[in-house]
């Protein structure tokens with residue numbers, strides 16, 4: 001394919017191939033690195049978010065709930081006694097400032113229908129139940145957007161049973177609020193749900209794509225300038241001198257023996273011109289001999 005091309009076109013074609021290959025390698029590699037970066041960043045955010053949430057829940061169960069139960073033993077006051085109630089409420093407040101950050105406590109058997117596990121959450125809970133994994137992290141689509149999610153299991157302990165065992169055992173006010181349809185029947189040690197933090201990757205990935213776009217633009221501009229420079233060099237130091245040698249050689253072959261091979265560089269073209277000069281001298285001598 002290259003054989004029938006002029007030197008200039010051949011070099012340009014090779015450089016174009018180098019450009020395409022190196023640009024795709026650089027953009028592909030860059031995207032991979034930036035994506036890893038995005039994962040790391042999202043992971044840090046989800047860890048901080050869920051640590052803050054778990055700490056609030058711990059504070060409720062260790063500092064508030066015992067006092068409430070001591071001072072108001074018969075009162076149903078979920079805002080101060082149900083960790084999950086507090087967490088879902090805090091999550092909603094956080095969402096007012098960061099609408100795309102989602103914190104969910106999901107269960108296939110919820111008291112509150114808002115907490116019903118979706119297909120993804122149900123799959124994760126099944127894996128927890130089967131003991132395949134003890135936490136799940138990765139990318140997941142939610143309502144058409146991509147999120148980085150970290151899910152951890154929720155296991156029923158002794159202190160969960162009094163609300164989630166049977167409607168008869170639970171506080172009547174709670175049953176009145178949530179009904180008896182679902183959310184009960186917890187047994188000790190069961191995986192009853194999952195805590196999931198969803199952090200959007202879209203924004204970070206879009207920034208990564210933008211950075212890559214700038215890089216590809218800069219790289220292309222640089223390559224274009226290099227291409228133009230190389231083209232100029234090829235024309236001035238290879239194409240033009242060879243054309244000149246061809247022209248002089250053609251003239252000499254037609255008998256214009258006064259033409260001279262002139263080269264003002266000191267390279268392969270000069271060597272070629274010198275060889276032609278010597279050939280011209282030999283030719284002139286041979287013609288002299290023939291003429292005599």
Ligand code: HEC
Pocket residue numbers: 078081082084085088105106107109110111112113115116154155156157159160161162163164174183192193194
């Ligand atoms: C004082 C009663 C009470 C206790 C104790 C309790 N929960 Fe709940 N739980 C609730 C209520 C009320 C909700 C509904 C919160 C809401 O409206 O978002 C709930 C919600 C949940 C949910 C979300 C799904 C759903 O049912 O809406 C899970 C999962 C859950 N609890 C697990 C547990 C676990 C595990 C424990 C023990 C560590 C526990 N609960 C202890 C009352 C309780």
